[in-house]
Amino acid sequence: MTYKKVVLFFPHNPWPPKSGAHKRCLEIISGLKEIDCEIFLLSSTLSSENQWKESSIDALKKKFVKDVLIYHPNKWDSYSIKLNQKFYTFLKINPPLNSGINSPIGICLWSSKIIREIVPDIIFMNYCYWDKLINHREFQSIRRVIETHDLVTINTKMRDIISPYLSNKFIKANRIDDELLKENFFEVLNLQTDEEEYKIYDQYQTTIAISSTEKNLIEQNTNKTKVILLPMTQEPCYLSNQYQDSALFPIGPNLFNIQGYFYFTQKVLPQILQEIPSFSWQVTGNFQFKLIPKPEERVIIRGFVPDLKKVYELSSFVISPVIGGTGQQVKIVEAMAHGLPVIALKQRAENSPINHGINGFIANNAEEFADYVKQLWQDRTLCRKLGKAAQETIAANFSRELLTEKLLLIIS
Template sequence: MVATGPAHDSVESLVRNKYGIELVILEHARHLDSNDYGAKLKSLLESRHFDVLIVEYIHSSYCLNFLPYDCHVILDTHDIISERTAQFKKFNYGGSLYEMQENDEADIFNIYDHVMMINQPDFDKACLMVDRQKVLLCPHPSEIYCHELRPEVRKIAFIASCYLPNVDSINHFVAHCWDKISAKYDVELDIYGTVCTELNCSDKKGINLKGFESDLNKIYEEADIIINPVRFGAGLKIKNLEALAHGKPLVTTRHGARGMETGANGVYSIADDDDAFIAALSELIQNRYLRETRQQHAHGFITKNFSSSECFRPLYDAITEFDITQ
């Protein structure tokens, strides 16, 4: 695995010792431009041969200009950027992140032997942009964890980075939903992650800005219900998969459920406006049996649809096919 950097000098050994993965940081001390990163990558690859290279994120495609030999190249997209661009503009956040038009994105996709999509809607759209044989559906896998289900709900949790759609979603929820929930029920809202650095709601009743927590098990052990009121963005909402993998009742939006639509309102609750979100939360708070049922269904849904073998099989098959044809 190669990362541009900068990064702390010890990060490679930490990753190797903890995960058994070789990580190479191209530059530890400072940010470089794409030409300098490319030159460092070329120098690294000249001493080692790889049959397949996976490029993470479309904005890293510049590195293809520096490959010293022919090999198969796969793009791990994470998001369709033209889709994200349209979503951001719809909610008046145009220009907040780098943008791309669909035709330009399709041209870059066509450079690669394969492009990986993280959910079914993105896969379907990519198949309209490029040859279907290029497109691989490789969602994010999750492992099952078990936690005790408490008889009463005391903690509602939101876990997120400071990515703009996360900040927008929890600010909207606090402004339009939380007062009605906290006035009716004896519950608290715990907010975790770097999203806390962008919020200004610690003075609101029952809201706890917890900040970054490295132990996800600790978060899910304390939480009774997980919310993700995200209104726009792109890709697959991995925080939703993690909530289900931990067996936690989840309330999210239709947008938040992209890529996991088959579990809607049986595995988790969908709510697309403020009143619906309040109603869905209230139902879970009041109904222990529903929470127990959701826990069982969530684990089954993850096992069936988001195991490592299921998610990575298309990528494995593509790489194996490359090896056979050499």
Template sequence: MKILYITPFFNYPPMDGASLRTVKLFEALYDEFDIDVITYKNNPLNNEVFHYFKKTNFYFFSSKFESPKPVSFLNRLISSTLPGFSSHNPKSIANDINRILDKNGHYNILYFATQLMGQAKLHLSSEIYSILDLYDIYSTYTKTKMKGVHYFRPYYWLFAIEAIRVRRFEKNILKNFNILLTTCNENKYAVKDLCPESRILKISNGTILPKNIKIGKGNSLLMVGNFEYSGNFEGIKWFLENVWPSLKEKTDLMLLLVGKYSNSLKKLVVNDSQIQLTGMVPKLDSYYENAGCVILPLFNDGGTKTKLIEAMAYGIPIVSTHVGAKGFESIDTIYKTDNPRKFSKYILKIFANDIKYDSLITNQKFVAKNLSWKKIGRKLKYSLKNLPIN
């Protein structure tokens, strides 16, 4: 079986949730199938990629990924493009895919690694069996923007209009695919509501399992993520403004923020001696070992958060918003609330050793057994091997 893997990024080794999923699922398919990749030139591939994946032909889009630019309220209201989707040129991507198909002949599967790549399917005439990996569902994400905005505010109505437009556009994209992949049951139900006739397969997010890690009883508060990403930045900004001040009054905890960050975040924490911005780090083991609690103050609805699974694998209790804990609502070592006072209360409860260490070990074993990328990749390989295609 021959697959063309269409992805906006191929960071190797992967350093964030989206690229981690993209690369790890690719690795699983590479072991079983003949697979080529097309990605962006302005996301340069290092020599490790060509060394590890010698069988793969790598191609590049002729267009560039464009970071979203600030848009005024009025321009956003009348724009023909939708927020988030405008950073890619789907017609150009479709032309590039056609160029590869003309050059290489037959592929059995077109695998679109994100929905933003999936836009190109609207401009493809090819009838090749197509799979779309829905790391995020934008119709659910856009609806969450309205929360906390009063209905008499202009932006409430802007977000409401955009939510309707995104839902229609997303539905139009999804109906063009043979299989849709989702990361959790909640997203599966949301997609089923959009496209009742679609075939949907749940392929969970996973984690790289740590080795020889002790269950955390550290004395620091930890959040790991790419803080240049708006969802993570807005989440930690909410935490710093609404939760952190009351915590500082009651404790001398250190807050470690591990991952890429912007000047905007640097300005928020510049005078706080209890906050450390580490930037990118080669290994996370020591940070998790020294953490007593992981926080996930996220409000952007998407798939299951890879950092939540990672924290469980390290045996760390978690305090999260409800959106951040999506897919893991029943886990007793994840404390869930959108209320700042309760968020602070749960953190203090954890550091008062009011947690179930047996449950941490149980949940750690659950992740090791069910949510390693090896296990998840095996499920994807099996599913593709049994597709009704030539």
């Protein structure tokens, strides 16, 4: 007998997972399934980064959920979205987070109809952009939970600021402004979350924060919602780690990874190659741009790899030269779960499981980053020692047991 019926909306096709958000979504669904929830996954072709295919739907139904329900927009949705865009452009104001641009009337009506038919115990929303899909007044008797992933208004401001630096013409020319590669690039801007975002979270009985920093901010700026800290969790994956191949930079499809890539190639890599000309590294995942690395950068761009286990098994260690972003870096948790030590910049490591010098390294600047890379490259025994400690950290503090414990608290 099922414990609870859950309607969960995720705007993208998470299978196969190609980003940290996809992996987070599947981890949450796996945890809900483990505590005997019956899950109905709602999504839309309107917003999905991954194209929805029958093979994806079949895989999700086989492994994770009771059913997958996809909304396909019609011509009225397209008209409504264009009208909304013109309206806010004319007024020269930013549209609300949960405006009709993300949630036209068609998908809102569809979502309400599905919820009435299923009569769930819990409605689980991902991201506040799609909050309009829930009629809070009509469904006030149903427990409503929102998974933040990150503070989206800060994240959007960050992306808007770095976009001009990372236009296609600059990427092709391999010319990136040094200003963008400063470790404190975002810190000095003192970006703040919009009040509107906090008001959306207050519509839900429970708000899930992925990092302690964001949990504290949401608690300080909301009055009704109960904020639960639920970091990225992952079961350890025990491999026959070789620690012999190149260093690895696993990325997701966002501009912060592009910024991190150029930070490494322009500020860190020259220092490494001066002392270790044989150093090599590889990049996996989807970039937003086609990168053409220089031969002297000694990098292999592998693109999307459906299953990284073999890559993790052979790699020596993972680098995370990412400066910006919000939430928690899923790739750090994943790498540690696979027995690899991670070197990360302090700006993105504060909410990670890295314990400096114990299970990985946290660098304050490019010089320190290069030094830690040289240490691990020249000492594979150290890679193994820190990698084992990294895996033990995940097993002790970021396991599926923690996930199910928190989810039980949320749905009970």
